[in-house]
Amino acid sequence: MKLGHLEGALLRSAALAGLLVVAQSVRAQEIVNTDIGDIDKTTGAKVFQTKRPYSPYAGRNFPVRPLFGDTHLHTALSFDAGAAGARLGPREAYKFAKGEEIVSNTGLPVKLSRPLDFLVVADHSDNLGFFGDFLAGKPEILQNPQARTWYDMMQTGKGAEAAYDIVKTFAQGKFPKDLIYSPGTAAYRSTWQSIIDAAEEANEPGRFTAVIGYEWTSLSKGNNLHRNVIFRDNGDKAAMIEPYTTQPPLGSNNPRDLWKWLQNYEDKTGGQVLAIAHNGNLSNGTMFPIIESFTGKEIDREYAEQRARWEVLYETTQMKGDGESHPVLSPNDEFANFEKWDKGNLDLSEAKKPEMLEFEYTRSALKNGLKLEAKLGVNPYKFGLVGSTDSHTGLATADDDNFFGKVASAEPNPDRTSHAFMTNAKLGLKIMEWEMTASGYAAVWAQENTRASIFDAMKRRETYATTGPRMVVRFFGGYDFEAADANSRSPAIAGYSKGVPMGGDLSHAPDGKAPTFLVAALKDPIGANLDRYQIIKGWLDAAGEVHEKIYDVAWSGDRKADASGKLPPVGSTVDVPNATWTNTIGTPELIAVWKDPNFDPSLRAFYYGRVIEIPTPRWTAYDAKYFGLTLPAEVPMTTQERAYTSPIWYNPAG
Numbered sequence: 001m002k003l004g005h006l007e008g009a010l011l012r013s014a015a016l017a018g019l020l021v022v023a024q025s026v027r028a029q030e031i032v033n034t035d036i037g038d039i040d041k042t043t044g045a046k047v048f049q050t051k052r053p054y055s056p057y058a059g060r061n062f063p064v065r066p067l068f069g070d071t072h073l074h075t076a077l078s079f080d081a082g083a084a085g086a087r088l089g090p091r092e093a094y095k096f097a098k099g100e101e102i103v104s105n106t107g108l109p110v111k112l113s114r115p116l117d118f119l120v121v122a123d124h125s126d127n128l129g130f131f132g133d134f135l136a137g138k139p140e141i142l143q144n145p146q147a148r149t150w151y152d153m154m155q156t157g158k159g160a161e162a163a164y165d166i167v168k169t170f171a172q173g174k175f176p177k178d179l180i181y182s183p184g185t186a187a188y189r190s191t192w193q194s195i196i197d198a199a200e201e202a203n204e205p206g207r208f209t210a211v212i213g214y215e216w217t218s219l220s221k222g223n224n225l226h227r228n229v230i231f232r233d234n235g236d237k238a239a240m241i242e243p244y245t246t247q248p249p250l251g252s253n254n255p256r257d258l259w260k261w262l263q264n265y266e267d268k269t270g271g272q273v274l275a276i277a278h279n280g281n282l283s284n285g286t287m288f289p290i291i292e293s294f295t296g297k298e299i300d301r302e303y304a305e306q307r308a309r310w311e312v313l314y315e316t317t318q319m320k321g322d323g324e325s326h327p328v329l330s331p332n333d334e335f336a337n338f339e340k341w342d343k344g345n346l347d348l349s350e351a352k353k354p355e356m357l358e359f360e361y362t363r364s365a366l367k368n369g370l371k372l373e374a375k376l377g378v379n380p381y382k383f384g385l386v387g388s389t390d391s392h393t394g395l396a397t398a399d400d401d402n403f404f405g406k407v408a409s410a411e412p413n414p415d416r417t418s419h420a421f422m423t424n425a426k427l428g429l430k431i432m433e434w435e436m437t438a439s440g441y442a443a444v445w446a447q448e449n450t451r452a453s454i455f456d457a458m459k460r461r462e463t464y465a466t467t468g469p470r471m472v473v474r475f476f477g478g479y480d481f482e483a484a485d486a487n488s489r490s491p492a493i494a495g496y497s498k499g500v501p502m503g504g505d506l507s508h509a510p511d512g513k514a515p516t517f518l519v520a521a522l523k524d525p526i527g528a529n530l531d532r533y534q535i536i537k538g539w540l541d542a543a544g545e546v547h548e549k550i551y552d553v554a555w556s557g558d559r560k561a562d563a564s565g566k567l568p569p570v571g572s573t574v575d576v577p578n579a580t581w582t583n584t585i586g587t588p589e590l591i592a593v594w595k596d597p598n599f600d601p602s603l604r605a606f607y608y609g610r611v612i613e614i615p616t617p618r619w620t621a622y623d624a625k626y627f628g629l630t631l632p633a634e635v636p637m638t639t640q641e642r643a644y645t646s647p648i649w650y651n652p653a654g
């Protein structure tokens with residue numbers, strides 16, 4: 001179902017409150033239910049009150065647009081980023097995110113198409129302060145033979161190789177102990193304070209939010225279990241602690257120990273903090289365990305409670321691949337084979353096995369969460385979704401036509417599409433630079449552009465992930481939505497008064513009723529039209545088995561589903577040699593009401609939305625055009641950008 005035309009959508013995008021106004025509770029707008037013409041007993045005047053003011057926008061005290069940002073950006077303060085050539089620090093990262101034109105690490109002018117609303121500089125907590133001293137060639141560092149080798153590699157133009165070797169050495173627990181900068185040392189403390197100071201300087205409440213954070217860099221046998229730690233608080237509280245690391249005796253690579261640190265922070269400061277798990281496709285089956293890799297035992301209720309408490313969001317898409325699902329896990333999903341990184345773990349020390357995939361991807365984790373909830377009484381994988389870049393350049397770029405790579409050595413240049421990012425010749429594994437994904441951003445429905453409001457929206461999981469485009473997406477679930485609710489220019493009024501938003505819960509289905517969902521999406525004002533809006537359902541049957549099904553609920557054009565229920569492709573207007581496309585297919589907006597046709601009120605389930613754009617040129621096509629390259633046939637040249645909403649869960653027990 002489509003409404004409107006491109007011109008109208010672009011105009012309306014300037015006033016998103018009119019299309020997708022968010023109401024945390026329409027009840028908050030209600031005033032005394034007095035009939036028209038009644039007499040006020042105090043003044044004697046006639047009053048003309050109804051349940052809501054005549055103006056649907058009067059009395060609002062709630063978000064009117066999503067805020068877009070990056071919760072996972074590295075600067076030169078991260079030792080791997082610095083080794084790979086990053087020279088931009090947190091201050092430059094904030095300037096860039098706020099829309100300023102700056103000079104990149106390799107001397108190129110660079111600017112975002114539009115400023116971001118918020119940014120988390122999430123440098124690695126391990127070895128904070130090390131790289132600056134290393135780069136300066138301090139004698140006490142270079143006297144270590146390993147450090148001297150890395151330093152010489154960097155001086156001879158082999159920074160990328162040095163960075164990979166640094167990561168591999170750290171991942172395998174072989175990083176020289178005398179090179180580790182730990183909490184409690186002056187260098188570590190001053191570096192953490194400099195990160196806080198840069199965020200305080202950049203923070204402009206109401207206009208731009210610099211969120212304080214860091215990345216806890218757990219690597220268990222090369223498996224990526226990283227988490228980004230996000231503070232609700234200002235610098236005064238963040239400065240009362242030092243980040244948690246993975247190196248004993250002060251740190252640990254076990255997530256249970258990180259959760260204890262988070263609790264200790266809140267107890268000590270009175271502040272609030274949360275952790276966002278790194279996308280899991282380099283964890284080799286350890287990101288969403290049924291059996292903990294650290295103990296070899298099945299996860300218990302304590303694990304489930306702590307993970308659900310602290311990890312309310314998950315990074316489902318970023319530069320190192322998309323993590324929604326995988327063709328092996330979702331063979332009936334024609335959109336599951338999207339930007340996959342499925343060759344091995346973070347340092348390619350172990351090849352990927354098919355049985356690992358179930359414990360790495362978003363959709364399978366959500367399904368296993370239903371299983372664990374039935375067994376333990378708590379769902380450890382009840383998380384909302386965000387995207388972020390994980391760029392190690394200080395540049396939060398997620399647009400294909402403005403892609404500045406994962407690391408500084410992969411900033412735009414004629415050779416980056418032919419360069420190997422990581423290799424393991426012994427195992428025959430290789431990841432090429434062209435496999436990098438120009439992704440992603442976090443969209444947050446926050447009431448204000450402030451640290452507190454953004455954090456609170458994250459805590460209630462009112463977020464969605466995009467692979468880069470700034471499309472506006474709404475997703476509401478309830479029992480009483482009807483077709484007329486999709487005819488409103490302010491569908492979120494019905495959304496909040498009749499149901500719950502993304503990240504919410506449904507329970508106790510009324511007799512004879514099934515969940516209904518109100519969905520709405522508006523294209524990025526300077527981006528591509530929309531192909532379709534899908535709802536993905538997962539459920540746990542009476543025998544304890546999990547299932548999934550994809551429903552097309554709104555789409556462009558007059559396409560009809562075939563006998564198997566599949567909708568034909570939208571087509572493509574991409575001119576690959578010229579790296580262009582036209583918005584002559586698709587639609588600027590999608591809105592519909594959908595009712596689950598296969599609902600069983602006794603079964604646990606989740607639902608989330610997936611919005612897919614029409615095909616557009618991938619960053620590799622822009623590179624080929626700009627640099628005059630002929631790329632191998634295996635290199636993808638088009639993409640279909642997308643957004644994933646946080647789920648809505650149904651629990652029959654409430």
